[in-house]
Amino acid sequence: MTYAQTLHQHLIGRQGSRRDLNTPALLVDLDALERNIAAMADRARQAGLALRPHAKTHKCAAIARRQIEAGALGVCCAKLGEAEALADAGIGGLLITSPVVGASAVARLAALAARSEGLMASVDHPAAVDAIAASGARMTVLVDIDPGLHRTGVADAEAAVALARRIEAAPGLTFGGVQFYCGSQQHIEAFAERRAAIIERTDYLKSVIARLSAAGLAPKIVSGGGTGTHAIDLELGVFTELQVGSYVFMDRQYEECDLTGDGRVPFETSLMLDARVISANHDRLVTVDAGFKAFATEAGAPPILAGAPAGSAYHFMGDEHGCIVPPRGERPPELGEVVTLAAPHCDPTVNLHDAYHVIQGDTLVDIWPLEARGRSA
Amino acid sequence: MTYAQTLHQHLIGRQGSRRDLNTPALLVDLDALERNIAAMADRARQAGLALRPHAKTHKCAAIARRQIEAGALGVCCAKLGEAEALADAGIGGLLITSPVVGASAVARLAALAARSEGLMASVDHPAAVDAIAASGARMTVLVDIDPGLHRTGVADAEAAVALARRIEAAPGLTFGGVQFYCGSQQHIEAFAERRAAIIERTDYLKSVIARLSAAGLAPKIVSGGGTGTHAIDLELGVFTELQVGSYVFMDRQYEECDLTGDGRVPFETSLMLDARVISANHDRLVTVDAGFKAFATEAGAPPILAGAPAGSAYHFMGDEHGCIVPPRGERPPELGEVVTLAAPHCDPTVNLHDAYHVIQGDTLVDIWPLEARGRSA
Numbered sequence: 143m144t145y146a147q148t149l150h151q152h153l154i155g156r157q158g159s160r161r162d163l164n165t166p167a168l169l170v171d172l173d174a175l176e177r178n179i180a181a182m183a184d185r186a187r188q189a190g191l192a193l194r195p196h197a198k199t200h201k202c203a204a205i206a207r208r209q210i211e212a213g214a215l216g217v218c219c220a221k222l223g224e225a226e227a228l229a230d231a232g233i234g235g236l237l238i239t240s241p242v243v244g245a246s247a248v249a250r251l252a253a254l255a256a257r258s259e260g261l262m263a264s265v266d267h268p269a270a271v272d273a274i275a276a277s278g279a280r281m282t283v284l285v286d287i288d289p290g291l292h293r294t295g296v297a298d299a300e301a302a303v304a305l306a307r308r309i310e311a312a313p314g315l316t317f318g319g320v321q322f323y324c325g326s327q328q329h330i331e332a333f334a335e336r337r338a339a340i341i342e343r344t345d346y347l348k349s350v351i352a353r354l355s356a357a358g359l360a361p362k363i364v365s366g367g368g369t370g371t372h373a374i375d376l377e378l379g380v381f382t383e384l385q386v387g388s389y390v391f392m393d394r395q396y397e398e399c400d401l402t403g404d405g406r407v408p409f410e411t412s413l414m415l416d417a418r419v420i421s422a423n424h425d426r427l428v429t430v431d432a433g434f435k436a437f438a439t440e441a442g443a444p445p446i447l448a449g450a451p452a453g454s455a456y457h458f459m460g461d462e463h464g465c466i467v468p469p470r471g472e473r474p475p476e477l478g479e480v481v482t483l484a485a486p487h488c489d490p491t492v493n494l495h496d497a498y499h500v501i502q503g504d505t506l507v508d509i510w511p512l513e514a515r516g517r518s519a
Numbered sequence: 520m521t522y523a524q525t526l527h528q529h530l531i532g533r534q535g536s537r538r539d540l541n542t543p544a545l546l547v548d549l550d551a552l553e554r555n556i557a558a559m560a561d562r563a564r565q566a567g568l569a570l571r572p573h574a575k576t577h578k579c580a581a582i583a584r585r586q587i588e589a590g591a592l593g594v595c596c597a598k599l600g601e602a603e604a605l606a607d608a609g610i611g612g613l614l615i616t617s618p619v620v621g622a623s624a625v626a627r628l629a630a631l632a633a634r635s636e637g638l639m640a641s642v643d644h645p646a647a648v649d650a651i652a653a654s655g656a657r658m659t660v661l662v663d664i665d666p667g668l669h670r671t672g673v674a675d676a677e678a679a680v681a682l683a684r685r686i687e688a689a690p691g692l693t694f695g696g697v698q699f700y701c702g703s704q705q706h707i708e709a710f711a712e713r714r715a716a717i718i719e720r721t722d723y724l725k726s727v728i729a730r731l732s733a734a735g736l737a738p739k740i741v742s743g744g745g746t747g748t749h750a751i752d753l754e755l756g757v758f759t760e761l762q763v764g765s766y767v768f769m770d771r772q773y774e775e776c777d778l779t780g781d782g783r784v785p786f787e788t789s790l791m792l793d794a795r796v797i798s799a800n801h802d803r804l805v806t807v808d809a810g811f812k813a814f815a816t817e818a819g820a821p822p823i824l825a826g827a828p829a830g831s832a833y834h835f836m837g838d839e840h841g842c843i844v845p846p847r848g849e850r851p852p853e854l855g856e857v858v859t860l861a862a863p864h865c866d867p868t869v870n871l872h873d874a875y876h877v878i879q880g881d882t883l884v885d886i887w888p889l890e891a892r893g894r895s896a
Contacts, residue, residue, distance in 0.1 A: 145600065145604075145893075145894070149623075149627075149896070162622070162623055163623070164599075164600075164621070164623045164624055164627070164896040165621070165896055166895050166896055167896065198838065198839070220838065220839045221808070221839055223522065223541075227522075240797065240808065240839055240840070241797045241798055242797075243795060243796070243797040243798075243808075243854060243855050244541070244542070244795050244797075244855055245539070246526075246539055246540070246541045247541055250526075250541070266798055266800060267798070267799065267800065267854055269854055269855075270854070288800065291836075292800075292801055292804060292806075292842070293798065293806050293836045293837070293840050293842070294797070294798040294806060294840070295798070295800070296800060297800050297801070301800075325837060418620060418621050419620070420617065420618045420619075420620040420621075420671070421618055421643055421644070421670065421671040421672070422644065423643060423644065423665065423669075423672070423673060423674050423678070424669055424674070427669060429669075429670050429671060431598070431617065431620075431895070431896075432895065433895075434815070434817055434867045435867060435870050435893075435895045436895050438811070438816070439815070439816045439817040439867070440811055440816040440817075440835070458817070459668075459670045460670070460702060461575065461597065461866050461867055461870075462575070462597045462598055462617055462895060463617070463670050463671070465669070465670070477620060477644055477646055477647070478620050478621055478646075489838050490811045490812060490816070490838055493812050493838075493871070494870070494871070494893065494895075495893060496893050515893075516522075516812075516871065516872060516873050517522070518543050518808070518809065518810075518812045518813050518839055518871075519526070519541040519542055519543055519544065519808075
């Protein structure tokens with residue numbers, strides 16, 4: 143049982159119980175979350191593409207289950223440990239999107255493949271393919287293609303063909319297709335600029351697919367994309383499945399992106415954090431109990447959603463604190479009052495917490511553990 | 520049992536087992552840690568001051584226990600949840616350094632005071648004192664004094680006296696003394712500049728102590744200080760106990776500080792992270808499996824300690840990855856090889872992990888859970 147459950151289980155279902163939560167408290171607005179899940183599922187269905195949403199964003203079986211119930215093929219996991227946690231919680235159709243390397247990890251991968259239906263891994267190096275094959279794993283493997291970021295992936299079409307052949311020749315392994323994740327293009331703020339970048343990268347992807355097809359290795363699966371580029375990916379239709387993650391929650395980084403080209407925001411902010419004013423000895427600022435250990439710190443300040451005058455700003459004040467500064471002439475919130483903030487960047491934010499407090503209005507309706515919290519190994 | 524223990528328990532005591540750890544793996548060099556604990560204990564003993572080291576840095580009962588065995592009065596905890604976790608693990612002499620505010624938190628505080636010997640809390644507001652008194656808590660409370668940071672603490676000597684009187688008048692509460700933590704001065708890199716700043720702040724602290732004494736409220740406890748200012752705090756001798764934290768581990772932020780004024784580094788880096796090369800498709804850089812979710816991200820890049828040519832740099836590449844770039848003409852490490860890095864800032868780094876892999880040389884000798892990981896509420 144997570145500590146959040148120990149502290150707050152008794153509040154579930156009690157009207158207005160949100161205000162009794164100990165803070166900082168990570169919250170999910172259940173109805174907004176479900177609308178986000180449905181909206182992305184509809185958009186994909188209408189475009190004729192499948193979804194394999196990325197669970198790195200939420201690390202939570204309850205959310206993965208809802209995505210699969212809405213039609214997703216399964217979920218992506220960034221790391222082997224994340225996949226183990228979700229598999230243990232009964233989630234299937236997992237694709238591990240980061241390369242699995244090293245004897246200890248490969249042994250775990252083989253064991254997971256034996257117990258998790260449809261488990262797939264992505265590879266970008268012949269030595270890694272050989273190691274996975276030698277482990278006795280029986281599984282489908284995708285070739286990861288470097289989109290130019292040089293983080294993971296084979297360097298070019300020739301390397302993709304060679305690796306796909308090696309997989310096919312390896313006992314126990316099946317070449318399932320390719321992965322192509324344009325990580326650095328996801329957060330290009332202007333739609334036209336992002337679309338141009340993705341069209342250019344997708345032309346490259348198509349050239350690699352063409353080379354594979356010419357070699358008799360046409361990829362059945364073409365997996366990639368993200369929340370930032372999903373509208374363009376759906377339009378271009380080269381992917382067979384999208385690895386969208388952040389749409390379930392939204393955050394300040396994505397609120398600042400034009401996701402659709404027409405200024406509409408297709409998803410709602412469903413992830414929030416309640417922080418409490420714990421020091422209030424100055425007219426111009428008060429201190430809340432959430433700092434570096436409650437929010438992602440590589441993506442700027444969390445925006446304030448409620449509990450302080452419009453135009454108030456949050457500033458980090460160390461590991462456990464932040465300050466709320468209202469505009470001149472306005473009074474800051476008082477000692478004990480709660481301020482609600484959004485995440486600067488949702489993925490690293492949730493990874494700091496053990497559970498989601500699921501709310502409808504001001505009532506706590508459930509607590510969902512992050513089974514895969516901290517699972518970077 | 521933490522996942523690290525599930526994965527690695529069987530490796531404990533096996534010669535050279537460090538290389539079999541799944542990565543990223545958070546490591547503590549046991550001998551360096553014990554030398555750091557002993558060195559600070561000696562420095563305090565020689566200066567005639569006590570230690571109440573800050574457990575926010577390590578969040579670990581095994582480390583707190585060693586600090587107390589070396590002579591510490593107890594440990595500080597940043598938040599109530601951190602104190603609960605360490606109390607549950609049998610650690611006593613806890614001082615909660617952040618104000619406890621709100622009905623739910625105050626009820627927990629009262630319950631903790633009843634079961635945790637010597638528990639103390641710090642306060643900075645009359646309403647908070649009243650709430651703690653009304654909860655029925657029987658405990659010692661310190662007045663937190665704002666050192667000018669405006670994060671927590673009473674604004675001036677007059678407010679300190681008023682609050683100390685209120686504590687004394689409150690049923691069940693005892694005024695134990697004062698807390699004074701100069702958070703923004705800890706990382707001033709140049710020793711002379713830091714010393715001048717601390718001398719000035721300590722003069723202010725002395726003036727507050729004088730006012731309290733004149734009012735018949737001479738503080739028995741004067742708690743504060745940190746690793747950055749400890750040498751100066753020991754020299755000035757105004758504190759009765761130091762809240763030093765980071766010295767147990769060290770990190771890049773503190774390596775860049777002159778801690779003693781004579782260029783000596785009095786503590787060793789005992790905290791490290793092993794990361795594995797999981798993608799190696801370019802001559803000029805390789806990718807390791809540690810990113811934003813393995814390291815603090817508000818304090819720059821982690822320095823490389825081993826596993827790559829001298830002069831190599833680490834750059835973050837998202838949540839789960841980083842790249843290692845060697846100097847021109849040198850080759851990066853190969854696929855599967857391990858690179859060892861230090862923390863940019865130790866406190867937020869450890870809070871991302873569930874356990875320490877305790878090593879001597881290349882042998883895993885123990886695994887210590889971070890009982891207080893994530894305990895910001």
